[in-house]
Structures are given as structure tokens and as C-alpha cells.
Amino acid sequence: MTGRTRPPPAPLAPGTGQNRVSEPGGDVRRFWSAYAVSALGSGIGAGALPLVAIFLLDASDWQVSLLAVLGGLAGVAMAVPLGPWIEFHYKRPTLIAADLIRFAALSSIPAAAWLDVLSYGQLCTVAVVQTAAMIMSNAASQPYLKALVPACERARVNSRLETTTWTTGALGPPVGGLLVSVTSPVASIGIDAISYLLAAFGWRRIRRPEPPPPTSGGRKRWLVDTVAGWQYILAHRTLRQLFFNALLFGGCIMASTPLIAVYLLRDLHFNALQYGIALGVPCAAGVAGSLLAPAIIRRVGLGRTLLYGGAARCLWMGPILLAPPTTAGLVLIIASDSALLLCAGIFNPAFATCRMAITPDTHLSRVVGAWAMTSKVVQPVCIAAAGVLAAAAGIRTAIAVLAVVLLGSAALLPWTALHHPAEPNVPDAMGSL
Known part of the structure; x- marks a missing residue:
């Protein structure tokens, strides 16, 4: 560590107003x-x-x-x-x-x-x-x-x-x-x-x-502690629903990426520059969504932002199949991807905040780790399954199936289980980092 002329500040309890992020x-x-x-x-x-x-x-x-x-x-x-x-x-x-x-x-x-x-x-x-x-x-x-x-x-x-x-x-x-x-x-x-x-x-x-x-209390239960992240997710209704929604959403998005590339380049005959534009421009919408998220959470609440943002991000794969091989079609594809990433940019901070709030410190590392590990396993399986479907039934059919599954994943969001007792109090005034 770089040298200091004064000792570090004393630990502060999480959630206090001291040591402000601003x-x-x-x-x-x-x-x-x-x-x-x-x-x-x-x-x-x-x-x-x-x-x-x-x-x-x-x-x-x-x-x-x-x-x-x-x-x-x-x-x-x-x-x-x-x-x-x-x-x-x-x-x-x-x-x-x-x-x-x-x-x-x-x-x-x-x-x-x-x-x-x-x-x-x-x-x-x-x-x-x-x-x-x-x-x-x-x-x-x-x-x-x-x-x-x-x-x-x-x-x-x-x-x-x-x-x-x-x-x-x-x-x-x-x-x-x-x-x-x-x-x-x-x-x-x-x-x-x-x-x-x-x-x-x-x-x-x-x-x-x-x-x-957290302490393990001196227990020697390696297997129990190892699977505790998955156990906590599956036992907690809200986390369980968010977990399966996230797996389906991430699997569909990852599986669609190579298929949409082939669809745009081979079936719609867009050139590499047009494909690059369709891939890059929507990222700005993700940035915009993440910037808007704090104001939306402050205005409508964490729960509503989580639910409506999570559902809205599932709507935008299907319209890609309606795009003709023209400039108007390219614009439709860019608009659809931009809408998806805008909604994802709003949803993701709300999701991260909610998961922090409803997972106790004794399990948060294992919950986050279990979440990441499961995604790393599920996504390649989804990519492989979509590839097999595309080979058997065609690119358009495979993308259409993924769009339907993605739309259905919105039903897995915690519409009834998510009440707001653990919702953080987001203040009206938000400074900058």
C-alpha cells in the first residue's frame, strides 16, 4: 500500500450515512x-x-x-x-x-x-x-x-x-x-x-x-457449506424466481448471438460494416439505461423497476425476424436491440441491489458464486441446443423459438413473491462518485 501519514479510519457499520460515496x-x-x-x-x-x-x-x-x-x-x-x-x-x-x-x-x-x-x-x-x-x-x-x-x-x-x-x-x-x-x-x-x-x-x-x-462456527461440513449458495437460492422464493429467470434470459441471449450473426450476414445479406453497426450502436442504449436506473428506482421503487424492467427486456428478440433486407430492416434490428439493452441496463442495477438486500452476509458470497457458476454451465448448453435446432429447422425457426422462450421467462419474475420489506431506502438526492 502507498504510504500514509495518518491511520485508517475506524470501521463503520454498513448502512450508516458516514463515509458517503460522494x-x-x-x-x-x-x-x-x-x-x-x-x-x-x-x-x-x-x-x-x-x-x-x-x-x-x-x-x-x-x-x-x-x-x-x-x-x-x-x-x-x-x-x-x-x-x-x-x-x-x-x-x-x-x-x-x-x-x-x-x-x-x-x-x-x-x-x-x-x-x-x-x-x-x-x-x-x-x-x-x-x-x-x-x-x-x-x-x-x-x-x-x-x-x-x-x-x-x-x-x-x-x-x-x-x-x-x-x-x-x-x-x-x-x-x-x-x-x-x-x-x-x-x-x-x-x-x-x-x-x-x-x-x-x-x-x-x-x-x-x-x-x-461471517464465521462458520467451527463446523467441519465442507459439502454442506459448498452447496449452501444453491440451497439458499432455491429455498428463497424471490431469489429462486430471479435465478431461473436469469438463467433463461442469459441462455437465450447467448444462444441467439451466433444465430443472429448468421441471420444478418447470410440470410439478410448485410455486409460486415452494417453488421458491426447493428452490433455496436445498441450498446449506447445499455449505457443510457444504466444512467437512468437510479432516477427510475427513486421514482417508482426498486420492486417495480425490477419487475417491469425485467419483463420489458424479454420483448425485443421477436421483432428482428420481421426485418427486411433493407436499410429499414437494419434500423428495425438496431431499434429492437437498443430497446432490449436499454431495459437490461435499467434492470441489472435494480437486480444487483435487490440481491444484496435480501441475501444475508452469511450467504452472499456463495449465492453470487453459485449464480455465476450455474450461468457458466447453462449458457453453453443453450448455445449448443440452439445450434442443433438451427441445423434441423433453420435459423429463423431457432431464433423464433428463443424469442418465445425469452418472452416466457418474464413469467418467472417474482410478481407475487416480491414485496418490499427489504427494499433499500433510495434517497431523493443522489450525488456522483
Whole structure:
């Protein structure tokens, strides 16, 4: 840690009005800075591992696919036993360790390429370690943020993080693509690795002492503690409904992405530039939604924002099938995707805030970890199922089925179970970070 001339402030109880997030140079700003630099690096390095496999190692199609499968499933398998450990230990050291692990794993690729010893096995190992460390980081960051931010400020802070996610997700890939075209995929991986090192230093700069973590009470029940995240989700009506809605929504969106790409490029005969525009422009709507979320939550309440935003984001895949292969069709596709991402940008901060509020500190790390691990398993299954359906019945039919399933997922939202006893009191006046 950088040198200080005064001792750190005493711990504050979460939810108090002290240590406001708007405090200049405050710890939430440091949290956001670490998160932002990591997200930007991830955006720049998005998709770089498969490109290294293709361009540097001349990997076959099945090897590229296997790289993605191993990265997801084996990474989840590595992360599962870490849940109880993360829950019952301090979260900031876990965040630092997760980023240092990702830095070491990713930086090994440029080093191996420079030494001419890079192998396909190393890429698979890095993919697995990176996924496990990502889940580890997610499981630690939400409880840490909950302890750091007063309850009345969480919706606004989650909205700011969501804005950062959308912004870096829109800006990072084009920068990464430029780096790949000018140099090689190794360069974007190197920048991604450095971003994790900088993020680790960012977490280290947070001054406020972390509250003591929950204790296991001296129990030695590894299996019980490991599955406790899933058990808590399934036993809690609101979380259970949000969980299955999230799995269906994420699975449909991920499964539709390659199908819509083929549909636009092959069936509608749009060129690469038009496809890039259709892919990139709607990201601005995600940013807009995340910026609007705090005001909407303040005006209509967290519960209504969660329900109506969650339902609205399920409406917009079907209209894509109505688009003709003309400029008007391209505009319709952009408008549909923009509406989807606008609603998602509003929903996501409300969801993150709600999950923080209704999950006790004794289970939050394991709940978030279980959520991320299940998504990592379900999404590849949905992609594979949609691919089989497209091969058997055609692209349009597969997209139509996904649109219907996506629409039906809105019924899984907690329309009757979500009352508002745990809803944070979002103040009228919201400052800036």
C-alpha cells in the first residue's frame, strides 16, 4: 500500500450515512476505479484466446470449441470448492488474489510466445484458471461492496458499475480488434493482464478496514457449506424466481448471438460494416439505461423497476425476424436491440441491489458464486441446443423459438413473491462518485 501519514479510519457499520460515496477520493471511488480498469482490460482482451489458438497455433475448429468448453466447465469445477472459503474470509484479499492470479495466467501467454514455447495445453490451462478466478472475484466483490456502501446508496453505485460495464464492453472490443489487426492477439492479452495487475493495486488502495467476515462456527461440513449458495437460492422464493429467470434470459441471449450473426450476414445479406453497426450502436442504449436506473428506482421503487424492467427486456428478440433486407430492416434490428439493452441496463442495477438486500452476509458470497457458476454451465448448453435446432429447422425457426422462450421467462419474475420489506431506502438526492 502507498504510504500514509495518518491511520485508517475506524470501521463503520454498513448502512450508516458516514463515509458517503460522494466523498472526494472516497473508497467507493477506489472500488469503481479498480473495477473500471479491469473491465476495460477484459473488453480489450475479449475473444483473444481463440484468436491466439487460430493465428499462432493453427488450432482446428474442434480445438477452438474445446478451448471455450474447458474454460467454462473446468473453471466452474475449480471454483465450486472455493465458495465456503471466500464466504468465511476477508473479501479484499480475495479480490487482490483473484486479479493477481489472472495477471499471472494471462501474462504467461506473451512470455511463452516470445520464448516460442506457447502450446495449446497452456491456452486451455489459462482459460480454466481465468474462469475460476473470475467467479472467485465476483463472489468476493458483491459482499465487499455491500459492506462498503450504505444501503441507501447501493442502487446508484450499482448503476454506476453497470454504466462502466456497458461502456467498456462497447469500447474495449474495437480497441482489441485494432490491436490484433496491427500487431497480434498476444498484445491484447498483454493489456488485459496488465489491467488485472492495476486492479489489484486499486483494491489495495481502499483504506476503510473491512468488517469481519461471517464465521462458520467451527463446523467441519465442507459439502454442506459448498452447496449452501444453491440451497439458499432455491429455498428463497424471490431469489429462486430471479435465478431461473436469469438463467433463461442469459441462455437465450447467448444462444441467439451466433444465430443472429448468421441471420444478418447470410440470410439478410448485410455486409460486415452494417453488421458491426447493428452490433455496436445498441450498446449506447445499455449505457443510457444504466444512467437512468437510479432516477427510475427513486421514482417508482426498486420492486417495480425490477419487475417491469425485467419483463420489458424479454420483448425485443421477436421483432428482428420481421426485418427486411433493407436499410429499414437494419434500423428495425438496431431499434429492437437498443430497446432490449436499454431495459437490461435499467434492470441489472435494480437486480444487483435487490440481491444484496435480501441475501444475508452469511450467504452472499456463495449465492453470487453459485449464480455465476450455474450461468457458466447453462449458457453453453443453450448455445449448443440452439445450434442443433438451427441445423434441423433453420435459423429463423431457432431464433423464433428463443424469442418465445425469452418472452416466457418474464413469467418467472417474482410478481407475487416480491414485496418490499427489504427494499433499500433510495434517497431523493443522489450525488456522483
